[in-house]
Amino acid sequence: MNTNFDLAIVIPCYNEAERLKINQYKNFIKNHKEVLLCFVNDGSTDHTYKVLKEIKNHNPSQVLLINQTANLGKAETVRTGILKCHQKYHVEKLAYLDADLSTSLEECTSISKEISTTTYCAFGSRIAKLDSTIQRKSYRFLIGRIIATLISRQLNLNVYDTQCGCKVFHSNLVTELFKEKFISRWLFDVELFHRLIVLYGRDQLKHVTKEIPLKSWLDTEDSKVPLSYFFKLWIDLISIGKAYKNSNNLIVIEHETILE
Template structure:
């Protein structure tokens, strides 16, 4: 019970010696159903090796999210998009699939933060694909189903720490670019 980022590191390091082509994960509460992960996997091919879900409420989808959580999430996503310098809509969606190569680059080492490790995954992927346009190897897939289940483990008192962590990983990976 040490947090999602540590669980993902542990999970990847447990399977890294097995044969697999892709590494994927969902949030433990299954807010994103497994069927969505299966649907997302259909977008993977030789070029597209990073697919991630996006909680966009639109006609034909069934995205159930509390308004306050949505508004805070949109603010956070906008900041993330600016830091990453890519037009990603939803870095924090807990449904992601990475090729084995990108998973090795993303999950082999511990994360610098626990709350915003999803953003750090993007920085690690972009570092691994240095000078390659993210549109050529990644795809953001609007989910058809997502349900806000339970209470978020992020409390209002965590927000300052979250933004501090964001800028911390931005500094770390910005230095790595140069």
């Protein structure tokens, strides 16, 4: 069994059976032997787990499948996958990516190449440019920009897009960034930036992270974030802001997972 990979990509999955692009995953696995894919089934109620097992059986040595017995939310699902990959494999870079491949596996791999001895975190950004294809529904774009502006002000960082679901980290950061449970099920990206600020300070953080404009991003139907969360989001943001004034407020909660 191969335990050495250049990159591990964690893919959280909740009721994704109809949206998983099986052939794209299989082709990527075939053409990128240096990459480990880690699928984490977040207590799906459809046949997501069955589809994921099909992908794993295609090349078991390159796929880690984790089955959570309850729906714990994207934040905890990503955290579980990142920590399992870090513990089980020798891997230099770890990333997470949305299961619908709004950002492609290939682009995530390309972004991972930005990680170096001086860059410890690289993340995709949905910045529309002449040479890019960024397709977002108008209402999502407008809501997203409002949220992004508030997040940037809370962080006091000039970040355009904290919420893009493609982020890559050097393995040396994993323990400090992911050892503690996140406060919010959906805004954990914001918490990651807060944790990076705690580690490096705002001034130094600018020198060890890179925000990479995506070449392509395709909006998909059936978002897993309920529209009603837009109203709860503000409460989460306030809670996060208060919590990270004192980083000792974080709490570790154990849960049951099945590793295959």
